[in-house]
Amino acid sequence: MRLRYAGMCRLCGQVIAAGVEAIYERGTKTVRCLDCVPITTAPEPGTAGGSARREYERRRDNREQRIRTDHPKLGGLILALSDAPQSTKAWESGAVGEELMALRLADLPDTFRVLHDRRIPGTRANIDHIAVGPSGVWVIDAKRYVGKRPTLQVEGGLFRPRVESLRIGGRDGSKLVHGVQSQVERVAAALAEEPPHITGVLCFLEADWPLIGGSFAVEDVQVLWPRLLVKRMVEAPPRVLDIDSVHEHIARSFPSAA
Structure with missing residues (x-):
C-alpha cells in the first residue's frame, strides 16, 4: 500500500516517506519496506530452561573446582558428602x-x-x-x-x-x-x-x-x-x-x- 504517513521499516530501520509503497502489517501496526524480504521460516522457538540450566552447571562446576583446589586430597570426599548450596540448586x-x-x-x-x-x-x-x-x-x-x-x-x-x-x-x-x-x-x-x-x-x-x-x-x-x-x-x-x-x-x- 501507499503510506499515508511517513514511517520506519521495522526490519532495517529505513525511513519510508509518505506516499511510498510499503507493506503494512496489521497485526503489529508496523511497516516494512519492499527491499526487506520477510522471514520464510518459523523463528527458532528456543530451549526451555536453557539459560537456567547453564547457570546451574556453571555454579556447580565452579564449586567443584574450588573444593578440589583447596583440598587436593579430600576434595572428592567433601563433594560426595556435601550438598550444593541452595542458591545453586x-x-x-x-x-x-x-x-x-x-x-x-x-x-x-x-x-x-x-x-x-x-x-x-x-x-x-x-x-x-x-x-x-x-x-x-x-x-x-x-x-x-x-x-x-x-x-x-x-x-x-x-x-x-x-x-x-x-x-x-x-x-x-x-x-x-x-x-x-x-x-x-x-x-x-x-x-x-x-x-x-x-x-x-x-x-x-x-x-x-x-x-x-x-x-x-x-x-x-x-x-x-x-x-x-x-x-x-x-x-x-x-x-x-x-x-x-x-x-x-x-x-x-x-x-x-x-
Whole structure:
C-alpha cells in the first residue's frame, strides 16, 4: 500500500516517506519496506530452561573446582558428602520447572506459537515462555515450588482500601508478581502503540494446589497450574491479531537466550 504517513521499516530501520509503497502489517501496526524480504521460516522457538540450566552447571562446576583446589586430597570426599548450596540448586529446580512447563505447552493446538527462554535486551533477565494464539499473547513465568501452596491474601475492606497480595507457603510473593508485570510491559512496548491483548501468568508447578478451586488473579497476573493454564488459553475469547506476524515480531524483539 501507499503510506499515508511517513514511517520506519521495522526490519532495517529505513525511513519510508509518505506516499511510498510499503507493506503494512496489521497485526503489529508496523511497516516494512519492499527491499526487506520477510522471514520464510518459523523463528527458532528456543530451549526451555536453557539459560537456567547453564547457570546451574556453571555454579556447580565452579564449586567443584574450588573444593578440589583447596583440598587436593579430600576434595572428592567433601563433594560426595556435601550438598550444593541452595542458591545453586535453585537454578536446577528452575530449569526443571521451565522444561516441564514446555512439555505442557506442547499440548496447545497448532494455532498457537510458543517461544521459550527469551532474553530481555539490555538486561540480564529473561522471559520463560511467550505464547501467541487466537486468544492473544501469553507471557508465562514458570515457578517450581514443590509442596508449597500459592494463596491470595486480602487485606482491608470496608474502611480501608482493599489490598491483594500473593503468598507462597506463607511467604510474600509480591516480587514474582511485579516481575511478570514488568515482562508484560516490555512485550507490550515491543508490539507498538496498540499491542494485542496480553495476559501475564505465574504458573506454579508441583505446588500444593487444593482439590477444588485454587487459581486466582493478583494485580492482573493470573496465578494457576499448567493444565488449567492450557485450558484457559484454548477457551479464552478469540482476539483480532495476525498470529504469525506478532510471533515473528516478538521473536525478533526477544532473542533466544541460548
